[in-house]
Amino acid sequence: MNIVDRIGQEHMRKNIPPFKAGDTVRVHVKIKEGEKERIQIFQGVCIKRVNRGIGSTFTVRKVSSGVGVERVFSLHSPAVDQVELMTVGRVRRAKLYYLRKLSGKAARIREKRAI
Amino acid sequence: MIQGILGKKLGMTQIFASDGRRVPVTVIEAGPCVVLQKKTVDTDGYDAVQLGFDNKAAHRVSKPAMGHMKAAGKGAFSALREFSASNLDDYAVGDEVTCEQVFNIGDVVDVTGTSKGKGFQGVIKRWNFSGGRMSHGSKFHRQPGAIGCSAWPSRVFKGKKMAGQMGNERVTTQNLAIVDVRPEENLILIKGAVPGSRHSVVMIRHGVKVPQA
Numbered sequence: 190m191n192i193v194d195r196i197g198q199e200h201m202r203k204n205i206p207p208f209k210a211g212d213t214v215r216v217h218v219k220i221k222e223g224e225k226e227r228i229q230i231f232q233g234v235c236i237k238r239v240n241r242g243i244g245s246t247f248t249v250r251k252v253s254s255g256v257g258v259e260r261v262f263s264l265h266s267p268a269v270d271q272v273e274l275m276t277v278g279r280v281r282r283a284k285l286y287y288l289r290k291l292s293g294k295a296a297r298i299r300e301k302r303a304i
Numbered sequence: 305m306i307q308g309i310l311g312k313k314l315g316m317t318q319i320f321a322s323d324g325r326r327v328p329v330t331v332i333e334a335g336p337c338v339v340l341q342k343k344t345v346d347t348d349g350y351d352a353v354q355l356g357f358d359n360k361a362a363h364r365v366s367k368p369a370m371g372h373m374k375a376a377g378k379g380a381f382s383a384l385r386e387f388s389a390s391n392l393d394d395y396a397v398g399d400e401v402t403c404e405q406v407f408n409i410g411d412v413v414d415v416t417g418t419s420k421g422k423g424f425q426g427v428i429k430r431w432n433f434s435g436g437r438m439s440h441g442s443k444f445h446r447q448p449g450a451i452g453c454s455a456w457p458s459r460v461f462k463g464k465k466m467a468g469q470m471g472n473e474r475v476t477t478q479n480l481a482i483v484d485v486r487p488e489e490n491l492i493l494i495k496g497a498v499p500g501s502r503h504s505v506v507m508i509r510h511g512v513k514v515p516q517a
Binding site (some may be wrong): 191192193194196197199200219221242243244263265266267268269 | 314315316317318319320322323324326329331333489491493
């Protein structure tokens with residue numbers, strides 16, 4: 190492995206659940222308010238994962254009081270305290286941009302049945 | 305303290321600061337360099353230390369160049385540069401200069417290298433001219449436009465921005481912070497981008513315009 194990749198790897202986290210696009214996740218985000226630090230939870234559907242080593246990101250979408258909200262998180266950022274995998278969704282593509290056009294019942298994602 | 309050191313750009317990546325900020329870094333293999341010659345006020349009119357970096361096979365070096373490098377006894381080098389030093393007496397010919405002797409974390413440096421060659425480029429890419437519109441009957445697309453006046457001065461001024469070779473020239477990026485120094489691997493991490501392609505030789509020197517805190 191080249192040196193540049195290795196330096197990135199030193200900053201990567203190991204305990205990431207194997208979540209994919211379509212899965213519902215709870216992201217625990219560290220928020221700093223002056224001196225105090227607290228944890229805020231952002232729960233929604235992961236609609237996109239970008240795999241770029243240390244630069245990997247994922248996008249979580251939720252509908253908050255009728256407005257669609259998407260947040261992009263750095264997978265390995267220390268600001269992301271923890272990612273919880275809630276449910277595994279059954280989807281047929283890797284990037285779920287089509288969810289942006291849907292609302293209500295149409296925007297639901299079927300759950301994957303454990304075999 | 306010696307003013308700078310030579311290194312090889314390895315590439316860019318990012319690391320995270322403790323508060324979660326992303327920091328873009330350039331990884332540079334800096335040193336170890338070997339002192340090949342000392343220049344003094346008595347003999348040369350100024351004080352400097354000549355460093356060699358990037359070992360290469362002895363048979364690829366001309367005999368006069370090899371004769372110059374023989375005194376250090378550390379083989380042949382492909383990159384030679386002079387650096388001023390405040391404590392000339394601390395350096396002897398043949399000494400190794402490593403990155404942790406020159407830089408600490410948090411230092412602000414200037415990095416000099418040869419920029420990536422872009423070939424012969426027009427004025428839009430080379431000088432950020434705006435050009436004309438591509439459609440709606442326009443016949444003025446990417447040309448430079450008028451380059452001067454007629455009766456006076458009846459010539460084009462020197463230095464007029466025109467098409468030509470872009471890149472592949474010496475470029476210095478100033479005021480880059482050192483994020484990390486790893487003496488065991490001869491690596492330094494510098495915040496931001498530095499000129500040149502990967503594996504090109506760069507010169508890292510203490511900044512000349514360091515902002516006062």
